[in-house]
Each structure stands twice: as C-alpha cells, then as structure tokens.
Amino acid sequence: MDIFFQQIINGLVQGSVYALVALGYTMVYGILGLINFAHGEVVMIGAMVALAALQALLAAAIAPVLAVLLSLMAAVAVCMALGYSIERIAYRPLRHAPRLAPLITAIGVSIVLQNLAMMIWGREYHSFTLPFTNTSHHLGGAVMNDVQIVIVIVALLIMVGLMWLVHHTRTGRAMRAVAENPAAATLMGVDINRVISVTFMLGSALAAIAGFMVSANYGIVHYYMGFMLGLKAFTAAVLGGIGNLRGAMLGGVLLGLIESLGAGYIGDITGGFLGSHYQDVFAFFVLIAVLVFRPSGLLGEKLAERA
C-alpha cells in the first residue's frame, strides 16, 4: 500500500509538470488551431535562463530566496519575449497559409532553439541545485521532498489563476471570443493580434515556470530536455481534449499517473512479459484508446466548424 501511495505521488508530481506545459499547447491550439511544436524548447530555454540567472545572482551574494525568485522572474520574462517573437516571426506571417506551413515552421523553430541553446550553453549537462536543502518528508510510508511539494502546489495555484483569468477578465473574454470565431471577434472590436500575442506570452510564462520546476526536481539541465517533455505534454493535451484548458490539466495529471502506475505495476501484472520500459507504450496506448472512443479527447467538445 505504501508503494501504491508512493506511485501516486510520483505520478502527481510528474503530472503537474505535464499539465503546466500542456496548458501552453492547448491555449495556442484553442485560439489558432495550431500546434506549437516549439513549446517544449521554450521550457528548456526557461530552465537554461533560470540556471544562468541563478548562478549569476548567487555569485553576486544575493540572498538565496531572492535569487531564486529573481531567476524565476528572469526566466519568465525571457520566455515571454521568446514566445512573442516566435509567434511574430514564425506563425503570424503564415496565419492564412495552409495548415501544414505553420506546422513546418514550428518544427523549424524547435530545431533552431535547440541548436541555439547547444551553442550558448554547450552539450554538457548542467547541475541545477537550489540554494536550499531539499528535505524529504515521510507521509505514511511514502516520501515527498520540498521541491515536489512546491511543484504540486504551484501547479495547482497557476491552474486556478489561469481559469480565473480566462473566465473573469477582459483579456480572458477576448481570448475566448477569438477562439470561438476570430472573424466575429474582430468585428466586435477585439484586436486579434494582441490576443494571440498575449496567449503565446502566457503559455511561455507557464513553460518557464515548468522548466524551472523540472530542473529543480531532477537537478540537471540540458539543451535536449525540452523535446521529450514537449512530446509528453502534447500527448497530455490531446488526451484531455486539445483546446480545452481543464482538459490539459486533467490530461497532464492523468498521464503522469498512468505512467507511474504503468511503470510500477505493468511488469508484475503481465508476469514479466511486458517490462517497465513499456511505460511510454502504455501511456500512448491509453491515448489511442481514448481517441478511438472519444476522438476529441476526454473533455474536448466537438470543434465548431470554421469557415
């Protein structure tokens, strides 16, 4: 039972990060109908910038708490600027082009960012250590450390905040209007370009926070780290119903849980026939099953026909 509880915690921590990144995919998709494949790299850039800032601040003898907060803010700021630029450079000129074109530029941006990071920060793994001791807490028979607790809480707060923003502010209303019908929104006086920029910046800010938290949790940063994370988060977004915010959160947490329970028990259940390396297969299998029976994802609604 302790082990089961521990697996739930593992899944929850992992899933919270997936959910944060998945929100970025889903927000952009909801508004533009575009899958921003460069999003995973934004997470990586966030982590890299945070690390660079943290090292610089600590070297300048800034108080640890302040240094951590400032480096997180630096990462968020850089990523927001990056998200804005990506949209301006790679997607806006192609807004009325066939759907395949922005998909290709998305992959292009992803490759460019990855190689840029490789040139700036090198090929090696960097250590990402917070200037605090990371105490482990025993909850029953399971263990959870400070960073993991913070990850789950912060992810939760951000999700609540985002829901509030989308449903109770003018910007949020504009976002929903553009998602529903861009042409009509324009006629109602909504500045589409501004809304889209805001969406990209919001998503990138979440990516930066996610990047910071993953790095703090695993303790390593590498220019390649965004790729797999991006793929998993994208899966989570599709699982929950891409374009739907609640779906991304549910999908993220669910994917985390499926993975950890899958890896933990699949070997025992199948008597060793399928090993724990099938955890990804298991996750994607669930995805396929969901899509077969609910093509629009768990919480997805049928997309309104676009003109």
Added chain:
Amino acid sequence: MLINRIALLAAFAVTIAGCGKSETATTAASDELVIKIGAAGPLTGPQAHIGKDNEYGTRMAIDDANAKGVTIGGKKARFELLSEDDQTDPKTATIVAQKLVDAKVNGVIGHLNSGTSIPASSIYFKNGIPQISPSATAVKFTAQGYNTAFRVMTNDAQQGKALGEFAVKVLGLKNIAVIDDRTAYGQGLADEFVKAAEANGAKIIAREYTTDRSVDFTAVLTSIKGKQPELLFFGGMDPQGVPMVKQLRSLGMKTQFMMGDGGYTPKLIDLAGAAVEGTYASLPGVPLDKMPSGRDFAKRYEAQFKQPIQLYAPYCYDAVNVMIAAMQKAGSAEPAKYLPEIGKVELDGVTAKIAFDEKGDIRGGAVTLYQARQGKWQVVQTMGGAPAAKP
C-alpha cells in the same frame, strides 16, 4: 528576379566550393600523403558531451601525429579528421557511415555506442574500411565475422563478468536489482552482469527497464524499493545515471548503486552531488595515472580543450594510434593494404597495452572498479586481464 537570385546563389556556392578545393590542393604538396580519418559519434542529443569528448580524443591523436610528422611508405603523411554526428541513432549511424565511405576515408574511429557501431560496421565491412570503435562494448560488434571491426575497449562479457564478480564476491551483496536502458550497450552489459552475479550465487530480485531518453525513474525505483535489494545495477549512460541515483536517494533508499563504464564520468559526480557518494562504476583498462603516458595525456587534454576528460577520449586516442601504427607497418594508408596489419599491432597506449585477438577484441581486458568518495572517483581495484594490461 527569382531565377536571377538562384543563379547568383549557385554561382556563390560554386565559388565557395571552388575556394575550398583549391585550398586543399595547394596545401597538399605533391609528395604529401593525405589520410582521412573518419570519426563518428553523437554530437547532438543527450550523449552529445560524450560524443564531443570522443571527437576531441581523436583530434588530439591526429594533431599529435601531424605535429610529430609521420612517414608512411616513404611519403610524409598528413592526417585529416572528418567528424560526423550519428545522434546515437542506429538509422542515422548507417547514413553517416555511408557518408564517410563516400568521402573515401582511410579508416573510421567509432562509433561511440554499440547500438550505432553494429549497424554501421556492415557498411564499413562491405567497403573494406577498417573501423576501430573506442567504446562499443556489445559482444555482437566483433562477433559478426567482419574483419574490419576492432575495438580498444573490453566487451560486455569481460566487463559484466568483472562487475558481477566484484558485486557478489568482493562486496558480498546477494539481493540485486537490475535496470537497463534497452540499448545494445545497456542491455548487453546488464545481461552479462546478471549472468556473472547469478553464477556467483546472487539473486536477481528485480529486472526493470527504461530508455536512453528518460529522466524520471521514480516509478521504477519505487517498485524496486518494495523488494528491498542490497544493490541496484544500472546498465546505461550518465544522463540517466544522474537522475536515477538522485531519485534513489530522495526516495530514502539505502541500496548501493553500481554502473558500468557509462557511469564513470566526472559529470556523474558533479551533477548528482551528495547522492552519488558510494556509487561504483567500472572502466576497462588500468587507471589513467598508472599508465606511463596517461597522466601526461590527461594534462594535455585539459589544456587543449578546457574541460576534463569525459570518458572515452583516451580510447579514441589509442584507436587512432593503432590505425597509424598499422599504416606504418604496411607502408600504405590504403584500407585493403593496412587492414591485415591492425590485428598484429602491439602498442603501449594511454589506456592499456593494446593487442587484438582474432575477433578484433582487445586481448587481456583488464577492468578497473572505481567508487565515488568525497566527490571523486577513487580506484577500488583492477580485475582480470592483468598480464596484458600491466604497464
């Protein structure tokens, strides 16, 4: 207008290509023999730092040879390095291999991984290009009947045996959990480790798997935790080893942790911090500072590339020198002519005394075990192969 631009670009490209050509033509004097050494390994992706380290080792040997001035068959030889990125991907490895063959390389140092060296080896074999891998350890690599495949590193059977014996006989650990990353290397090493450990009376109580792209192992480790092993052996490389040992400790597990050569890197210690204390790892050959030329090699490497040796750079250095020695013996850099000489080379390398058996494996095959203590890899003991490897 567009056509114009394309024509302009084409003209430009031709000019550049032309420049490149004429440059090599002028520097290569008529009596100079230009020898192209191909190098292949991952220069991008999770293992890029190790791949680059290999390239540096190869480059150093080539620079040394050029500086020293080597004559082959009465002609002054100048070595050139052609480095290719195989991305640790078996498919890309074959493409890269074909590219090197098409570029008419005289020999190849690579690849880094077993998973890439094996598919690439058939291409080198078909074209008669000698291939010396600095680090491919899968038994299969030299067991395919290709006379072009050599390695200057022990194979998994030799290394797995040393690790298994060490764990059971020396450390006295009987309940062992094993994880591997399902690559040709990780799986091969783990399998050989399991064989050796079981032969010495240990029980494998968990056999789990991951991939060479994962960073989260909490689920697998949690399920292992329930079985309470005394030792966790991981067949894989340091990008997975670091988070694995960290998560092992943060789950509150006191299990001993052991890896093969893929874990013996300065990065494992730097990145895993306090969690790595007590970890075991192995490396074929004898410790670098026990070899006469080893300490000097490490110093020069650090001076030239501004970083410590990551892992296999010394093996790459040796591999190039083996190739050059064979060329000198044959008096030719033509693959068909010097290939038969590689198997006969005996060389005092920086990693060991190098000689090959009939399959192309290194003879003797000493394996040294290290333990991470106080933030440093400390030699525990060298096992097996002592006669051939003693300096």
